[in-house]
Amino acid sequence: MLAVQNLEVVYDDVVLALRGVSLGVPDGRIVALLGANGGGKSTLLRSLSGLLGVHDGEIRKGSVTLDGDRVGHLGPSALARRGIKHVLEGRRVFKELSAEENLRVGAYADRRNLKANLERVYGLFPVLRDRRDGQAGLLSGGEQQMLAIGRALMSDPRYLLLDEPSLGLAPKIVEQIRDIVVEINGQGTGILLVEQNATMALEVAHHGYVLENGRVVMDRPAAELREDADVREFYLGLGAEGEAASSFRNVKHYRRRKRWAS
Ligand SMILES: Nc1ncnc2c1ncn2[C@@H]1O[C@H](COP(=O)(O)OP(=O)(O)O)[C@@H](O)[C@H]1O
Numbered sequence: 001m002l003a004v005q006n007l008e009v010v011y012d013d014v015v016l017a018l019r020g021v022s023l024g025v026p027d028g029r030i031v032a033l034l035g036a037n038g039g040g041k042s043t044l045l046r047s048l049s050g051l052l053g054v055h056d057g058e059i060r061k062g063s064v065t066l067d068g069d070r071v072g073h074l075g076p077s078a079l080a081r082r083g084i085k086h087v088l089e090g091r092r093v094f095k096e097l098s099a100e101e102n103l104r105v106g107a108y109a110d111r112r113n114l115k116a117n118l119e120r121v122y123g124l125f126p127v128l129r130d131r132r133d134g135q136a137g138l139l140s141g142g143e144q145q146m147l148a149i150g151r152a153l154m155s156d157p158r159y160l161l162l163d164e165p166s167l168g169l170a171p172k173i174v175e176q177i178r179d180i181v182v183e184i185n186g187q188g189t190g191i192l193l194v195e196q197n198a199t200m201a202l203e204v205a206h207h208g209y210v211l212e213n214g215r216v217v218m219d220r221p222a223a224e225l226r227e228d229a230d231v232r233e234f235y236l237g238l239g240a241e242g243e244a245a246s247s248f249r250n251v252k253h254y255r256r257r258k259r260w261a262s
């Protein structure tokens with residue numbers, strides 16, 4: 001289990017981004033992390049992958065644990081060796097390198113299973129096999145996202161942290177990414193999925209958390225979140241029905257906001 005307990009994170013010594021967050025990703029499960037912009041989702045992923053330092057962030061209180069061991073002081077390569085891989089927001093690939101070179105970079109720490117991992121990635125993303133020699137910068141947005149995920153898989157991680165993998169992609173590609181997340185998970189990898197697209201995330205997740213202003217305001221099985229009125233309204237866009245209801249929308253909004261914030 002990869003987890004954080006009462007985690008408090010500060011940037012530049014002043015910006016309090018996480019205010020006592022507790023969350024767990026059990027082995028082999030998909031956990032969705034939802035919430036509006038600025039809620040602290042990326043910060044939480046950075047805390048788990050050792051990338052806070054790069055952003056002048058630090059853990060002030062609480063802990064990050066892997067199977068109960070405290071790992072919050074470890075850097076990104078030590079955590080990667082322990083099986084935690086973070087796919088950053090914005091589908092970062094090495095644009096000048098070929099697709100396959102990008103994948104090989106992902107295996108830098110351990111090249112023993114390079115061939116098997118390459119085959120696994122090409123099995124998940126046949127389009128990357130077709131484009132293996134093409135320059136990564138010339139791939140479509142969806143293909144670059146697949147390449148970024150594929151690169152992380154080259155070290156056969158135990159946990160994959162995905163930061164908004166569907167952002168800016170066409171609905172059809174989002175469906176492909178969703179199916180791939182399920183398939184990767186089916187091969188045994190635990191996944192923490194940060195998404196603005198709550199519909200997509202809750203379709204595949206076992207459990208979900210909602211972060212607001214650096215705090216967990218919901219922590220429930222994904223099936224329950226899908227049915228929750230607040231989640232439906234705020235995140236799934238399935239709220240008020242018809243004219244009459246929508247005239248009360250602002251009032252309702254306010255009441256719910258207040259309840260969540262308290
Ligand atoms: N590198 C940074 N330096 C200073 N503040 C940051 C930095 N990154 C994020 N923050 C702040 O931390 C809070 C949480 O941001 P973030 O984790 O990016 O949220 P999310 O991913 O949910 O949109 C926000 O108030 C944001 O402005």
Ligand SMILES: [Mg+2]
Nearest residue numbers: 041042043089
């Ligand atoms: Mg973010």
